[in-house]
Amino acid sequence: MTFDPAYIILTTASLASIYGLLAIGISIIWSSLGMINMAHGFTFAFAGYGAWIAAHTLSASAPAVLLAGIAAGALSGLAIAGVAFIPLYDKPNFPLRSLIATLGISLLGAQALLYVFGPRVKALPRIFGYGRFHLFGIAITADKLGTIICAPVVLLAVLIWARTSRRGLQIRAMMQNPEGAALVGVGLRSTALAVMALTGGLAGLAAVLLSQTYYVSPYSGLTPLLKGMIVALAGGLGSIPGALIAAVCIGFVETLTAVTLGGKFVLITQFLFIIVVLLIRPRGIAGMLEQTRE
Amino acid sequence: MRDQPGLIDTEDAPRRLVGRRIYYRKLRTAGADRWRRLRYPFTRRTPLLLDSAFNPRTLVAERTIVDKRPLYWLAFFAVLAAAGPLAGDTLLGAATIFGIYAAINVIWLLVIGTAGIFSLATLAVVGTAAYGAAYMSIHAGLPWWGMIAVGPVFGLLFGVVIAIPATRIDGFYYALLTLGLTELCRVYVVQSQALGSATNGLYGADGILPDGASLRAQLVVSYYGAVVLLIAALALFRLVNGQRLGRLLRASPERREAFAQALGVDYRTARIKVFLISSAALGVVGGFYAVNFRGASPSLFSMDSLLLLLAMVVIGGIGRPEGAVLGTAIVVAIDRLLIGLGPLRLILVGLIMIGTVLFLHNGLVGIKQQFRNWRDRKRSEHRAKRDIRGGEYMPEEATEVRDKQLIAFRRFQRGVRESLKPLITDDLIEAHRRAPCGPHDDRLSRVLNYFRRASVVDKYAILAVRPFAEYRLVALSGQRGVPPRLIDDRSFATEEEAIHAVFLRRVQDLLES
């Protein structure tokens, strides 16, 4: 590989898009529901399988696979909300118990996927085709370009929707103060379901996009979950701008490491990066900017 | 009333003794024996919390074991000791795993229970120590006891790495950081040639018994090693949790650090200490693991192992060693003894884990407290309901006042007041004004009779400043030697006016009550 700035920028952008999709989901769940969703990786894997089933039974066209992935992700998000949030949110010791419940779901879910689909990995169809494009003088594959276009568009749409719509105001209000939200008539449970469906859908999109390069397997959600967590942590849990900045930073670190040191060291440098960030700012890049839920 | 022993004592009701907790077994005792206790040598501390008292009804001296947990532990250790020669091979193998994992969990409890830091790097510490010990045994020819000795060195090194961020980062941030660290270790181990990426683990380390020993002998030796490890871990837990360091840590849980600091608790040093102690202890476990399995495998770092470990602690309940041991026993039994279920075992563990979290506040050991909280809440609601029906005076007071006659008296007084209030009308007050000293009609007599029975404390009286010329109102102190006090600055020219003023005051008090 050559040390090419254009290549680094494009790779960073595609990684940052996927990390951003996951990290924003984790961040929104944390700040609006007060729960760390460790089952986000399961949502990722589940959405991958959902897209795979759709590709094999319905059609292998891009919209069908993408929509199936998003729908499966949203479904999984709703299931997680039903098990880990709704029965627990007004019980004592909720944050820890919901964390453990989501960990339990991720243990259970991975085993269930293994049981149903078997240990063999599945490959999704190339929904963006096999073409190569030349951009800024370097070759770029279609799936990378699709990711770079698709993820930011969806993210932007979601963010604009959150800024302007009534539902968005409802989610933002709950992120800031759940009791206050209840006092203006926001239903905690319906909002929780909406949030989990939304973030699950984002994770599903990320799953389909990432599965263009990697395979779908029962444990395929683990690494994306960890990277999403790293990004959400480095950005500051609960901060959407922080998560976006951190996604770009981590994507850049990953690309740079892969280019200069080799792929083996990616996790190590990412960890050093996040440890340094957290030691300097224990609440992440943006954790101090906004006063959100502690 | 059935739930109040001693209140009913009829023929058909079972005879219960006053105030006895029937589910406590009473031991006979006599004379100076009542005060005799088993004590640890050279200290005043007793292993058993004994309560000696006379039965109020029979006047027989009795002693009660208030806390029976030491006895249960003793029985548990006896079973463990006896299991070696008796148990079959499969069971013994599972029991060895149980001992190792229970030791890990008990040590982990020092971090997540006592210090309240949700660290998920526990297995990473064990794995690092196991890999280190195995590596040194294979490449430097370290004997098995040397491996156990070198384990804590690796553990301590890892402990330093995870202790430094723990002073600055807390809560979920730390949990996720340690989780990531574990994954980092796994990726490194899986990719490293020197650590056996080709053979899926690093094997060939020294064992306790020579290679030719029988399988049974190896199993028994491993088993007793694991039991010793568990007992050592429990002793360490007791030593740290029950002593000064444990107090300091429990005084400064997360988010309460500022309060602890205000009391002079140096929580940072305490946390670093507990990390170093627990990491060194986990290092010993790691060394033993490497000896026991003749090496180490990357599955130690895998997410599933970590989740299983978490399931053990969660099912048992965080905070008490009983919980850790119990949870470990349940999960290891499912994982090792129900092999026929295949991958369904992990699903079963996951279901139990989720069920525990959904229904129990703090695992199995928290059931007792949870039940008590639930009972207290139900009782309070029940009391509130009785109050609605016009029951007793004040629900809170009814539980605080020991003398039940007092409650009955207050209830009676309240009834009297409530029946008198409707009698007070403008006509009645006018009638009293016209003839303060009588004759009174029936209604006014009733009211006045009630007033006359008032307690002497703060009872109104009339002070004749100048007889037949100036009267003032006073309130009696009710205490000998303490004079009455004037209650206002009005003065009355006649005694009748003063009597009526007292009457008005009492009417006001009655209506306000």
Add this chain to the structure above:
Amino acid sequence: MSEVLRIGGLSAGYGPLTVLHSVNLTVAAGERVGLVGLNGHGKSTLLRAIAGLTGWQSGSIRLAGREVGSTRSQGPGRYTHRIVRAGLALMPQGDAIFHGLTVADHLDSGAYTRAAWRDRRRRRERVLAIFPALEKLLDVPVGRLSGGERRMTSLGRGLMADARLLLIDEPSLGLAPRISQELVAALSAIELGDSAMIIAEQNIPLLQGRVTRMLGIHAGRIKGGAEAVQLAGVNLH
């Protein structure tokens, strides 16, 4: 006049603690009720119980003819949003504010119900007429406001909905006397129409002359009631 609120035999508390003991209270439309009493005697708990925010409660609460206070033993806040949609606005102690949202977002969030949302611009004008100081602050995040401005925002948020019953918990808490005077004056100037207002307050002089009647709350019970206090007072002096 129609009834807005009828509470019958309401007991409520937290865990093993009973705070309210069998409270009865009726509030008619157009009334402005002052609820006075010392700290810790159950003023806030009464208001929170109406909103379903206590640990447990039993007894009946009818809001505009609809039963909203069924007996429940768990889940504080589980039904609050339904009670709010039935026509309640609670402006709690500590304001329950959304720190990161702007004042405009805040006021909009008060008009959360679907019908009110379409009408939110007109309602915002109405609230700004009551609290003109908020006009200049519309785009400022609430976290940066002073205590008095936050209280105004919180009150304004409550006024955005079509509440039949406005519950205001300690409007003067933590504010300078002059500001709390102004706030209470603004509250007493609000046209109530067929709704009603309950103000819980420790500072009795602040409410005098500004409410239709005053109720004392003592040790978790409504004390005496206005009629009894009046009767004794008339005959004494």
